[in-house]
Ligand SMILES: [Zn+2]
């Protein structure tokens with residue numbers, strides 16, 4: 001049909017299409033007028049404003065009424081006019097997604113081959129998807145003059161609830177809906193008749209906030225020469241797109257560079273978006289931004305309630321927040337007059353969404369967003385991802401280096417300890433024990449790193465060889481001694497810790513080391529020395545973490561045992577020795593990215609050693625002291641490692657020298673998981689340049705009772721890969737076997753299982 005206007009609406013459902021609707025029948029004003037700033041009565045607008053792309057609308061869909069987003073306005077539809085239905089209601093007069101935001105989401109839907117409705121849904125707080133107002137004004141209820149007179153007459157006489165509500169509003173003017181709910185439950189029913197009689201009314205007002213600019217800005221420290229030239233390089237290019245990699249060793253003052261650049265952007269009257277890894281978003285970092293600028297900020301992370309998320313989103317959307325700081329999904333946060341995007345710890349895997357349907361890289365989307373907004377993006381890390389460094393080599397990104405620590409301390413000395421050639425005491429070698437003694441005697445602190453929590457990874461019967469297995473996963477259960485439990489770290493299964501073998505009745509024993517056991521061993525090796533531990537079992541709340549930090553900072557604790565948690569965003573200024581207990585977990589993995597992750601972990605942990613005048617020492621325990629990766633890392637540092645690792649990737653044609661997409665699925669049986677992928681592969685009409693590898697069961701095939709498998713699609717030609725996926729996926733979706741599995745496409749996967 002052709003006509004004046006057809007609205008293409010994206011709905012939150014797994015369908016690769018949008019739906020056409022006609023304009024609303026009797027143009028109704030938007031229910032959520034945009035914030036006007038000053039208090040104003042919510043009187044209906046005189047004429048309905050135009051519906052713009054990015055606005056929410058309520059539409060009929062089958063027997064349901066759904067909220068969707070207008071993504072496009074067209075002049076015709078492929079469907080005949082009589083089959084199109086009108087929009088029921090327009091929720092926004094000001095679109096909640098502006099043109100650049102909508103553009104980014106459409107780009108993401110194309111690139112990650114995911115339905116646009118679900119992509120948009122992932123970018124918005126849940127409350128907005130359910131119809132909450134986008135403006136940060138709130139309703140305030142009052143009694144009218146007629147209402148006050150009626151109350152004097154003792155009305156309403158026969159409706160106690162209405163009387164109670166009216167009485168309350170006569171006594172207390174301009175009350176919020178929340179207060180009313182507290183005093184008169186289900187007051188909205190009573191309000192309806194009172195409104196109809198003109199006795200009460202509501203206004204939309206801006207909430208009072210005490211987060212106004214405090215004016216308490218502090219000025220930054222004097223920058224080192226490299227920091228200054230980094231700030232200058234990006235500062236010169238503030239009004240145009242450019243991707244800068246800030247490669248700075250731990251302690252080199254990357255955050256100070258971020259702060260100075262944000263300051264320049266704020267001076268221009270623009271705003272900044274700062275992305276950090278989930279675990280790196282510490283109160284200290286937020287505090288540092290707040291203190292420096294004294295401007296309103298919006299902070300978005302996964303621990304917010306739906307309502308807190310809505311409030312933070314509104315702060316960003318209204319432009320009140322001058323700095324938006326958040327984790328992965330904050331890459332979609334609205335930031336009017338965006339001036340810069342900063343991604344801290346850009347190599348961190350938490351920027352990759354690798355669960356659910358829509359799997360994206362927030363780091364990569366940050367680059368795309370910056371490009372589309374024509375602003376610079378800064379990717380900071382002490383250990384940049386190999387694909388990021390490759391983009392430097394090919395001149396797509398510019399590298400800025402901070403090779404020295406801000407305190408001028410010498411880099412730590414790193415050495416390998418051969419686990420086969422030395423006596424080992426419950427996982428700790430004699431040279432490591434001697435080094436600990438030495439550092440403790442010289443008043444230093446010691447950090448012991450082991451990326452495995454719990455007491456022991458295995459419970460074994462030495463008589464019959466039984467090993468405690470998880471019944472739901474292809475994995476062993478981990479012994480948690482102090483809790484007296486056997487737990488699965490993959491599915492969360494949790495049961496009592498047996499003392500006897502269920503097969504032969506012989507006594508069972510824990511084998512191997514976790515952080516809990518290492519803590520116990522260290523307590524016997526160093527009696528009287530106070531210990532602290534940092535892992536997910538002991539740190540359950542923010543305050544637990546702060547307590548560990550306090551004990552280390554005050555010197556009360558002398559040895560810290562921890563997992564990956566110790567490497568993220570924390571400073572331990574008095575640690576002079578770092579011991580990496582087991583470097584071998586990443587050396588022989590089937591995942592081609594495992595060595596990269598291992599090198600990043602070692603460098604990040606090593607970065608905790610030595611500050612100021614105290615040189616640091618790092619000992620890495622390994623059974624493979626001749627492994628080229630470790631030797632390379634020791635002799636040439638992360639840069640040397642990265643060069644060698646990229647060469648290896650180039651020879652094997654792994655990313656970034658090829659492009660990958662993984663179709664992953666899971667099913668109750670291994671056969672069903674493989675069947676779907678096998679049929680999907682049969683459908684593939686791949687050109688010569690696109691290779692399909694698999695399907696194969698995942699390395700840990702059974703997890704949480706389901707069997708996992710994957711099919712890889714690989715090509716050195718990005719365009720060919722995406723063209724193939726675009727044609728293939730709609731057919732794959734139609735497969736009968738697709739209904740028996742859960743599956744998802746992962747473009748640019750960062751983990752291969
Ligand atoms: Zn046994």
Ligand SMILES: [Zn+2]
Pocket residue numbers: 470471472473475488489490491492493703704
């Ligand atoms: Zn399990």
